[in-house]
Amino acid sequence: MEVVEGLMTQSAQLREAAYLSDQNYDQQIRETVASLRHVISKKSLAAFASNASLLDHFDPVADSLVYLFLLRAQIQAFQEESRENVPPALLPPGNLWSRIVTYLRAFDPVQVRYAGQEWRQLVEIVAQAAQVVSKPILAVRPVRDAMLRLDPSCAVFTSTHLLLVRLCLRARAYTHALPVLDKYVCHFPTSISHATSKFPVLPCAAHDSSLSFITETSGISSKLAYKDYLQYFLLGGMIYMALKQWGKAAHYLGVVISMPTAGPISMIMVEAYKKWILVKLLENGKVSSPSNLIPSHTAKLYQSLARPYVNLAHSFQRGDLENLEAEVDAGRDIWCTDHNMGLVSQVLSAFSKHTVMGIRQTFAALTVKELADQASSMRMSDEATESAIASFIMSGAVKATLVQHSSGTSSTMLRFSAARSSPQFSDESKAQACLARESQSLGALMESLHEIGHHMGLSNEFVDGMQRGQIWANADDANTGIGEDAGLEIDEDLMGEVP
Amino acid sequence: MDTLPDAFPSSTQTRFGAPFQSAALGPSSQGLPGMSENPEVNTRIKVHDPPKFDLESYIANYVGRTRFDRLYLIGTSSTVLSTEALKLAVAEAKSGKDVSQYEKAVRALSEVAPNEEDASLDAVWVHNVQRQVQAQSERLEQELRGYKNNLIKESIRMGNEDIGNHYYETGDLLAASKAYTRMRDYCTTPNHIASMLFKLINVSVERGDWLAVQSNVHRLRNAQSKPEDQLKNQPKMAAALGLAQMHSGSYLDAANSFLSTDVSLADTFNEIITPNDVAVYGGLCAMASMDRGDLQRRVLENSTFRNFLELEPHIRRAIAFFCNSKFRPCLDILEAYRTDYLLDIHLQRHVSELYTLIRTKAIKQYLVPFSRVTLNSMATIFAPEVIGGEAQPTSVSSPFVQELIRLVKDGVLNARIDLEKGVLVSNQTDLRTDVQNKTLESLHSFNQEAHLRILRASVLHAGLEVRAPDSERRSRLNQGPNLRGMGMAERFTRGGLRS
Numbered sequence: 002m003e004v005v006e007g008l009m010t011q012s013a014q015l016r017e018a019a020y021l022s023d024q025n026y027d028q029q030i031r032e033t034v035a036s037l038r039h040v041i042s043k044k045s046l047a048a049f050a051s052n053a054s055l056l057d058h059f060d061p062v063a064d065s066l067v068y069l070f071l072l073r074a075q076i077q078a079f080q081e082e083s084r085e086n087v088p089p090a091l092l093p094p095g096n097l098w099s100r101i102v103t104y105l106r107a108f109d110p111v112q113v114r115y116a117g118q119e120w121r122q123l124v125e126i127v128a129q130a131a132q133v134v135s136k137p138i139l140a141v142r143p144v145r146d147a148m149l150r151l152d153p154s155c156a157v158f159t160s161t162h163l164l165l166v167r168l169c170l171r172a173r174a175y176t177h178a179l180p181v182l183d184k185y186v187c188h189f190p191t192s193i194s195h196a197t198s199k200f201p202v203l204p205c206a207a208h209d210s211s212l213s214f215i216t217e218t219s220g221i222s223s224k225l226a227y228k229d230y231l232q233y234f235l236l237g238g239m240i241y242m243a244l245k246q247w248g249k250a251a252h253y254l255g256v257v258i259s260m261p262t263a264g265p266i267s268m269i270m271v272e273a274y275k276k277w278i279l280v281k282l283l284e285n286g287k288v289s290s291p292s293n294l295i296p297s298h299t300a301k302l303y304q305s306l307a308r309p310y311v312n313l314a315h316s317f318q319r320g321d322l323e324n325l326e327a328e329v330d331a332g333r334d335i336w337c338t339d340h341n342m343g344l345v346s347q348v349l350s351a352f353s354k355h356t357v358m359g360i361r362q363t364f365a366a367l368t369v370k371e372l373a374d375q376a377s378s379m380r381m382s383d384e385a386t387e388s389a390i391a392s393f394i395m396s397g398a399v400k401a402t403l404v405q406h407s408s409g410t411s412s413t414m415l416r417f418s419a420a421r422s423s424p425q426f427s428d429e430s431k432a433q434a435c436l437a438r439e440s441q442s443l444g445a446l447m448e449s450l451h452e453i454g455h456h457m458g459l460s461n462e463f464v465d466g467m468q469r470g471q472i473w474a475n476a477d478d479a480n481t482g483i484g485e486d487a488g489l490e491i492d493e494d495l496m497g498e499v500p
Numbered sequence: 501m502d503t504l505p506d507a508f509p510s511s512t513q514t515r516f517g518a519p520f521q522s523a524a525l526g527p528s529s530q531g532l533p534g535m536s537e538n539p540e541v542n543t544r545i546k547v548h549d550p551p552k553f554d555l556e557s558y559i560a561n562y563v564g565r566t567r568f569d570r571l572y573l574i575g576t577s578s579t580v581l582s583t584e585a586l587k588l589a590v591a592e593a594k595s596g597k598d599v600s601q602y603e604k605a606v607r608a609l610s611e612v613a614p615n616e617e618d619a620s621l622d623a624v625w626v627h628n629v630q631r632q633v634q635a636q637s638e639r640l641e642q643e644l645r646g647y648k649n650n651l652i653k654e655s656i657r658m659g660n661e662d663i664g665n666h667y668y669e670t671g672d673l674l675a676a677s678k679a680y681t682r683m684r685d686y687c688t689t690p691n692h693i694a695s696m697l698f699k700l701i702n703v704s705v706e707r708g709d710w711l712a713v714q715s716n717v718h719r720l721r722n723a724q725s726k727p728e729d730q731l732k733n734q735p736k737m738a739a740a741l742g743l744a745q746m747h748s749g750s751y752l753d754a755a756n757s758f759l760s761t762d763v764s765l766a767d768t769f770n771e772i773i774t775p776n777d778v779a780v781y782g783g784l785c786a787m788a789s790m791d792r793g794d795l796q797r798r799v800l801e802n803s804t805f806r807n808f809l810e811l812e813p814h815i816r817r818a819i820a821f822f823c824n825s826k827f828r829p830c831l832d833i834l835e836a837y838r839t840d841y842l843l844d845i846h847l848q849r850h851v852s853e854l855y856t857l858i859r860t861k862a863i864k865q866y867l868v869p870f871s872r873v874t875l876n877s878m879a880t881i882f883a884p885e886v887i888g889g890e891a892q893p894t895s896v897s898s899p900f901v902q903e904l905i906r907l908v909k910d911g912v913l914n915a916r917i918d919l920e921k922g923v924l925v926s927n928q929t930d931l932r933t934d935v936q937n938k939t940l941e942s943l944h945s946f947n948q949e950a951h952l953r954i955l956r957a958s959v960l961h962a963g964l965e966v967r968a969p970d971s972e973r974r975s976r977l978n979q980g981p982n983l984r985g986m987g988m989a990e991r992f993t994r995g996g997l998r999s
Contacts, residue, residue, distance in 0.1 A: 185947075187954045189962035227966045230959070252948050261956055263967040270966065292952060363908045365918035365925045414920050432936045439943040446950045453957050 005058065008071075011036065012064040015112070027203045030066070034115045037070040041077070056100060065109035066116060072101060073119050076126060087126065087133050101127060105147040113151060114204040118220030120151070121161065128164055138172035141165070145181060151221070152211040155184040156449055159215065159222030162186065163229050166236040175243045182237050182249075185442060187449035188212045189230070190222050191456065210452045231257055231269040238276065242344070247284035254280060258303065259294040266299055272339070274303045278310045279344040286355035288314045309335050313345070317352060320359075325352060354393055361399065361417045368412040369403075387413055545848060549839040550580045559588065564771035565668075565706060566845070568592045568601055574843050575608060581843075582612045590618045597633055598671035599626055633670050640666055657686035661699075668703060677703040677712075690725040694733060697723070701740050705772050713744040735765035739773050743846060746781055751854070752789035758782030759798060763807040773846075779808035781847065783815035787822060788857035792865065796823045827862040828881045834858065860912055863904075867915060872925045875901065875917070 011033050018029035056075075061068045075097065079088035091097055101123060113120045124144055131140030144165050148155060155162075162181065169178035191212070204214040215221045238253035257273035281288045291300065304311055309332040316324035329336075329345055336342040360367075360375055367375075369387050393399040404414040555574070559567055568589055575586035586609040593602035603621065610619040644659035664679035680699045687693045697720045704712035717737050725733070742757030761778050773781075786799050799805060799819055809816040814833050821830035834855060841847045847854075863882060867873060883900035904924065907913045915926040959965055 185951045185954075187951065188958050189964060191962050225962075225964060227959075227964050230964065231966070248944075252951075255948070256952060256955060259952055259956070261960055261965040263965050265966070265968045267966045292949070294952060294956060361916075363905055363916060365916040365923075366921065367917075367919040371919060416918075416920065417916075428933070432933075432940065435940050436936075436943070439940065439947060442947055443943065443950075446947060446954065449954050450950065453954055453961065457957065457961055 005055065008037075008040075008067050009058065012059065012067045015066065016063055023203050023206045027205050030112060030115045030205060033066055037066065037116075041070055041074055061104045061107050062109060065112045068104060069108065069113065069116055069119050069123065072097075072104065072123060076123075087129050091126065091130050092134050093130065093136070093139050098130065102143045105143045106150070108147075108150065110151050111205050114214045114219065114221075116220075117215075117222075120147075121159075121221060121223065124148075124161055125164065128168055131168070132171070136172075137168050138174050141168050141172050141174050141177045144168060145177060148181060152215065154211055154445070155181050156186060156445070157188045157190055157211050157215040157222075158186045158225070158230055158233065159190065160225065160229060161222065163233045163236070166233060166240060169240060170236055173243075175240045178237070178240050179244075182240060182253075185446060185449070186230075186233075187446070188452065189225060190215045190217050190219070192217045209448065212452055212456070227260075227267065228269065231260065231267055231273075235269055235273050235276075238273065238280070242276070242280060247280050251277060251280045251284055255292055259292045262299065266302055271303065271306050275307045275310045275339060275341060276344065278307065278314050279341060279348055282314055282317050282348050283344070283351050286351070286358075287318050313348070317348065320356065322352065325349070353389060354398055357390060357393060357399055361401070364417065366414060366416040368414055370412040372415060383412060390415060545577055545842060547578045547839055547842045548580070551578065551840045551843055552837065553840060555581055555584060555588070561767075561774045561776070562770050564702075565596075565598075566771055568596070568598075568605070569706075570845050572601075572605060572608065573845050573848070575605075575612070577848070578843055583609070583616065586612060587616065587618055594622070594625065597629055597669050599629055599633070600671050602626065636666055637663075637670075653686045653688060657683050657688075657692065660686070661696075664699060664703075668699075673703055673707050677707070690723055691729065693723050694720060694725055694729065698733075698736065702771060705740065705743065708747075710744040710747045713740055714748075717741045717744070731762075732764070735762040736769045738762070739765060739769055739778055742778075742781065742785075743773060746785055746846070746850060749853075751785040751857070755782055755785035755789055758785060759802060759805050761804075761808070763804055775808055776811045777844070777846070779805075779812040779815055780841070780844075783809065783812070783819055784841075784847075784850075784854045784858075787819060788854045788861070791861075792823050792825075795819055822858075822862065822865075825865065827866060828884070831859065831862065831882070860907065863907065864913060867913065867924065867926060870924075870926065871928070872918075872923045875904075875922045875924060878904075878924065 015029055015033055018026050021029070056068065056071055059068045059071065076088075076091060079090045079097075080086065083089060091101075093099075105124070105127065108120075124147055127143055128137075128140045131137050144161065148159075148161055148165065165181060166178055169175060188210075204219070208214060234253045234257045238250045238257070241247075241250035241253060254273045254277035258270050258277055260270065262270075277291070278288055291303075295303075309328070313325070313328045313332070316328050326349070329349060332345075333342075336345045357372070360372060364372075364375075369383055369390065372390075373383065373386050387403065390399070390401070391403060394401050394403070399417070401415055401417040404416060406413070559571060562570060571585045571589035571592060575582045575584075575589055578585065586605060589605040590602065590609060593605050603626070606619060606621050609616060613619060640659070640663045644656070644663060647655035647659045660679050660683045664676045664683070667673070667676035667679060677700060680696055680703065683692075683696045687696055697716050700716045701713055701720075704710070704716065717740055720733065720737055738757050738761040742754045742761065745751075745754035745757055758778050758781055761782070763775075765775055765778065767774065782805065783799070786795060790798065799809075800816070800823065809819075814837060818830045818833040821827070821833070838851060838855070841851045859882070863878075866878065866881065879898075879900050883903075901917070904913070904917060908915060908917065913924075915924050917923075918925055
């Protein structure tokens, strides 16, 4: 029992230290974490592990660290007892489960920065437990809330990001991921940069950017590989697709396809490119050229690997329905194996919508029959066309009204409302809200930009100097620069071939 | 030897002929300038209406080779005047020394009127002329060689000039222009240079080499000649430049050149262009390319160009009608003279395009004051034949409405068609919403672009770029995480140091 008392004194000290300067607080937390890790490894708590009441002595908010390690010890004990990764005692709706969930909502984000590894393991075990009982939805909210609590900006990519989108996709709880997805991920945990190595960073201090305390050594994220972030953005794009937010989906997929490569491209990127084409068609009816960050040889690779999709987009943009349907039929196997059949069928229905929108540019009012004549793609009966148009109007995609004549002899009249009707109040306030939101994210991006500039050792003067250098540099210098790079790459290839 | 200026590509006719069908359907003009019935000579435009001019007096305005070219063009294009024109052409060719011209004219005549006595080849004459020409060529070349041995600049120049003139007369235009170009090195006075350049311009016009015409005019402008000579040459230069610009399709430049042509042109340039031509070309180009204010200020109130317009009063009237927004009479005048212009050697290819431009501008101009205008009232002005001829003059199938639809789709008219009420509604723009939307859009796209770039930089900084599976592990082990970032920083420093 003296172990528990020792813990209590430690946490009491920690509470007092919170009012001290950052340095002292930092030191106190580090000591506590070290001793707690020591205690855990010695398994001196094993005797109390099954005793649930032990946790009652501590407050999950004020004694976050101790509570976290006690939870950890209990889980470990159960794991050893049942010899399973996720012991039955942990499964929802057990007592321990609800304790963990409550803890993840309430922990002290500053203290936990020092015990990132334990925190991450806790989050992961929550996710696993929920999946073991086949209710991933149960883990979605705790994981998301824990992430947002630890790092409200969510700007540094961690393995938890990927975990969350996976859970949301499994649980089909797409909207739950939005609070995290709507924030721009801009950084990756790095080792401590050179600029700051002289002055050790205190994780407990207040930071502008979460990049300062989420580092490679903090353990908040597991070791990352390129596949992790590619998957995160692909899956994020798929969540937006499920919500039919095509613009954001296209952006997420655009991120995947324009990531830098050292030679080969990943299959994830190819998959993203295929989806990106379809999403672009759904978003505005045409495929604009992808970002100019993609080197031309990569773009060519994409084109050749996603040939059926490119052809589909071509016939969509040419406005040739027969060709489009032929492409869709011919590629049925391809769509199915790529799991894109749903998107392709949506593309087909989006085609007639875009045709009607095109006609809207030319006509203010016309009969349904005349519309069918104008748009060769609409070769349904008049009634079918009419109901199709009615559904477009109801979905809000086309602003128009249909007027049926009482006599019933003449065709129904379709009248598009003026391209820009008088500005309504709701539009104004909506636009204002949008502007505010965009400018906010612009601000966040600017901060990230400063951060990355700082980390890479770039300043405005530096960039200016480099520009001048580029102007002065003659062809000879440029060649040596390229030569260096090429030399490095060849070196890598040679090494790669040696097993 | 294909030296005729006009190759008359059939594409211009098919491209621009179509929109004109509606305008030319009037009862007065039965014979439409359409595609030729004879597929073998389908590069020729066929004109069935009698023109307003008298052939004899028309051709009397010109001197030199252009007489034959014009007669031949009329003979092959107009069905009414073919025999008369071709007979004159044969006579014209026979009075000169160009055998190929003569053969061409005789061949054309034998197709149209095989029974004419001129329709058979005068073998004796051909033989004689060929022999003479051959002897002359040899003599001149011999003389030139002699001059070159004596190294007297002036003699060499004159020798070259004689050879050039000789080739020009006998129809070997390529050799002629080469001979004239050779004069360049032996020109000693500005006068010589000017006369050489004019000869080059003449040959280039004959050959239809409009780029050469333009470059020679520019050379002439930069030549250091005396101010009074400059003044004397100005009208010819301006007219030649205008002609070249008209042929290259830049009608506004052409109009400006013609408008700046001085009255002193009179009949000094009859081997190329007459003052009447300047009036017609200048007027049509101006109408096709200038807005109403400019037309009024720079054409009608232009004191020098007025002298030209007095020669062609109907052009003046058409422009005046256009300026006063009386579009029907304006278009009527132009229609009435369509046949004449189709038989003009330089205008033939451009008539359709110029007329389309004028008509489109008229329609645009007509719509300016209206927020909505009935299709009927538009049709009475722009397509009177539709009103009389069709049961439903403003239904979607009528050619006039089709023309409007095309204009709207091409974005020429900022309006939409209301087929129910039979009106054309101009689009109201709401600047406030426009600006809001544009701001939002640019902000949004900037944010996305910035995110993409920041993320890319972070990926490179963290050493997480996509790479082949085995090389990834190795590089992260061996070279540390931010190899790429370091490399970049190194390059930056070099640039910085240099500056």
